[in-house]
Amino acid sequence: MVISLSSFLFLNLHQKEFLNQxxxxxxxxxxxxxxxxxxFFNYKWIPVIFFGIVGLEVSINLIASLDNISYQKNFDYTNFTKNISESTAYLHKYDSGLYRTEKTFTRSDDDPLSNDYYGISNFNSISDRSTINLIDYLGLENNDNSFTNNFATPLSDSILGIKYNIVPIKNRRKLPAEQQIVFTSAFYRPDLIRNKVVKSFKQVQIRKNSSALPLIFISPSHKKINFYTSMPSANQNTLFNSIVGKKLIFLIAYI
Structure with a gap:
């Protein structure tokens, strides 16, 4: 049996990644x-030998299994957390009000939670369907249990109360690779260029959105809004018109 199994494993070595020599x-x-x-089942030390072999097998199996998993490099996480936490800590002192902050890049869907700021991005296995529907109607990136502020526009930022945006600085690429912030995704926002720079750090800077609505406000209109699938520009205009009680049209370009 051992010989047959050994032959089978060697013959199929090239077919499975985990079947290395x-x-x-x-x-x-x-x-x-x-x-x-x-x-040697009747040998008196067999129970001890048996449990020893089982323990050794479990340990080796654990190490071999973990070796097959790809991990993020430690400095990728620490660099990201250090730089973003530095900027959000500054924001807390600069503006102690209630507002949202977002970034034009992401490491995970739960960046606001891990870096201490109120943002749009969220991951939750029991996310409210109506919230995800609204995010989808506004054209922001989403799936069944998470959403981010990717594909945002000046209008969606203002509606959702995003008062500050954290954007990367190009000069960060001059730093050694092990010091640079690593993103899983990035979304270029040329519309943010005109926004006031609040503070610049080594790799990121904070820009202020002066047109951001407060998180709580009184609207003169209380009409029911009808959104349309795959029409984010129209939906954003409809929502804004309902908020201000006037019919205004904003041209939104997605880049």
Whole structure:
């Protein structure tokens, strides 16, 4: 049986990523140990040897399994967290009001939670469907249990009360690779160029959106709004018109 299994594993070595030579040799050794335990089953030290082999097998299996998982480099996480937390900490002192902050880049869907700021981006396995529907109607990136502020516009930022945006600085690329912020995604926002720069750091800067609405306000209109699928520009205009009680048209360009 051991010979047959060994032959099968070697013949199929190229078909499975986890079937490398080291794992196959270890498998054969543990099979041989199991066979020896069966042959010397009545030996008084067999229980101790058995549990020792089981413990060794579990440990080796754990190490081999974890080695096959790709991890983010530690400095990728620490650089991102350090730089974003530095900027949000400054914002808390600069403006102690109630507002939203967002970024034009992301590392995860829960960046606001991990970096201490109120943002749009969120991951929740039990996200409210009506919230996701609104995000979708406004044209922001979303799926069944998360959403981000990617594909935002000046109008959507203002409606959602995003008062500050954190954007990357090009000069950050001059830093050593192990010091640079690494993104999982980035969304270029040329409309933010005109926004006032509140503070610049080594790799990011904070820009202020002066047209952001407060998170709580009184609207003169209370009409029911009808949104349309795959028409974010129209939906944003409809929502804004309902908020201000006037019919205004904003031209929104997606880049």
């Amino acid at each position: 080291t794992n196959i040799i270890l498998t054969i050794l543990f099979l041989l140990c199991s066979l020896l335990i069966l042959l």
